[in-house]
Amino acid sequence: MESSNYKILLVDDESDILEFLSYNLKKEGFQVSTAGDGKEAIEKAKKLHPHLIILDVMMPEMDGIETCEKIRSLPEFSDVLISFLTARGEDYSQIAGFEAGADDYISKPIKPKVFISRVKALLKRSGRVSEEGGNTSNGLISIGNISIDRERYLIIQDGKEFSLPRKEFELLILLVSRPQKVFTRDEIYSSIWGEKIIVGDRTIDVHIRKLREKIGDDYIQTVKGVGYKFVDAAN
């Protein structure tokens, strides 16, 4: 397992614990991000699409369980791994925690070795190795608020899942595979239809249009005389 392929989001209100865990995970080569509360956690999760989110159960404002529920309620995170940090003897937190959708529990006090081995085991056993590096996570390709699940043939946008016809799906994957890059018509053409199949001039346009109709106009930009590119709508 190449640890460095994995993104982990740590969430705790105590910066000491964040530092401690972060240090240990980074030493193992994980890509670690942190958040100090539930709200920040959800924001960062949307941006980063981590493989694993580790949540402290006890946090002011929004606790770990509530945060977990919120995250799980978004389809794009319906199968991200979530692990809780709990203090020993929190009787009812376990029950509520699994109801909320936790995959694992780690109890304080935390021993670095045990902690690391649990994290590794969780990632390894659940087998979500990212393909081709870059912006993939859980077999998802994510950019901005759009995720593409190639295995399930679904697009996930703003927490909503929907499917696309094959050609549109392929076209979107192509564009998203290199955000910002302008794909010429020829490139699109040969990548999606192949050299042998001959289609008319306006076919690509129509597919682009249908895509824009479904995901919104802001993502696919036309570069006149050249081609099309996918941009993160935020830009």
Add this chain to the structure above:
Amino acid sequence: MESSNYKILLVDDESDILEFLSYNLKKEGFQVSTAGDGKEAIEKAKKLHPHLIILDVMMPEMDGIETCEKIRSLPEFSDVLISFLTARGEDYSQIAGFEAGADDYISKPIKPKVFISRVKALLKRSGRVSEEGGNTSNGLISIGNISIDRERYLIIQDGKEFSLPRKEFELLILLVSRPQKVFTRDEIYSSIWGEKIIVGDRTIDVHIRKLREKIGDDYIQTVKGVGYKFVDAAN
């Protein structure tokens, strides 16, 4: 079924999870013992002779699969029931667990009600099987309200049992082995018929149709131009 007759051994390195499961099982009247690692599990199993052993797959040192193999290799435990706890989204087919001799899988996150009913179903079923004689490892795959009993070639749905012809059964197992994943026709084809056998275009369709006829239309979705996928009907 009188729950109090049954002894269950829980094995997990996280004491919180042990407590949580233990609490829920005891509430139902089971006799529960616990162990924190594989070694302890084997010792306790020898002493207590439980009816069911529930093993977390992810444990440091000796993992659940190894522990399971060790236990099964002891003649006195050749037909104890063993169930695994696994993280979400694990691929049943890729799991060494059934080969190691697992009778059932329970995925985290664990919901108490589901957990209890699975445990009860397992104990109940095994009782019936053992009356009829030789029972090695049977293997029950469950998803949503459908369970597949590979040993007896039965589908259990809403408390009703029924059988399926071999090809339909294999097809269902394939799809269920990775819920949500779209299996292409080629994948289905080579997995169920193999490369050598040549069957016509509509053969898969017909099997899919027969399956839908029997389990209901909601479980198997068509992704046109790509293939089929199994979804939990709740979705």
Add this chain to the structure above:
DNA sequence: AATAAGATTAACGAAAAGTTAACTTCTATT
């Protein structure tokens, strides 16, 4: 303003999948 490139729309046709029944093969039983 002219022109070229792209956008838009709806309609058409092809391809994929669904459906049904008939036919073949396999298996178990006598």
Add this chain to the structure above:
DNA sequence: AATAGAAGTTAACTTTTCGTTAATCTTATT
């Protein structure tokens, strides 16, 4: 070995969905 019944496959046909086109409109660039 004969045969009945079940399972599996095929063939013919229908339905649905998707991809493409054609015709027309809009926008950008010179």
